[in-house]
Amino acid sequence: MRIKCTECHSKAIISSRNELDPKVADLYCMCANPECGASFVMKLSYSHTLSPSRSQAHSMAVELLRGLPAAEQLDLLQQARAAG
Ligand SMILES: [Zn+2]
Incomplete structure (x- = not known):
């Protein structure tokens, strides 16, 4: 610096x-x-974040999925795989 x-x-x-x-x-x-x-x-x-930490993104994804019914969780996983 x-x-x-x-x-x-x-x-x-x-x-x-x-x-x-x-x-x-x-x-x-x-x-x-x-x-x-x-x-x-x-x-x-510190000013602001440009992209979140991988560990933060991971725990956010887990928290979001936990809030959904199992069928929707699976549906989202399938969508994510198809997109990748
Ligand atoms: Zn000087």
Whole structure:
């Protein structure tokens, strides 16, 4: 992951990371430009999911199927196989 110095726009190095929550971290950064030497904290946060985790998709499918009568479950499985 690339961080740019907020002062001189040179490359900065992440010296440490403080995990505040699984989706938010503070990144302690130091500018690599010896003539600048700024240090600062950037916040790294989760934004949104593009595709769900395979394990999440699997458990969602199982939950959805559980809510249906057995005949419909089989019907959906057949449809899924035909589509694949
Ligand atoms: Zn700098």
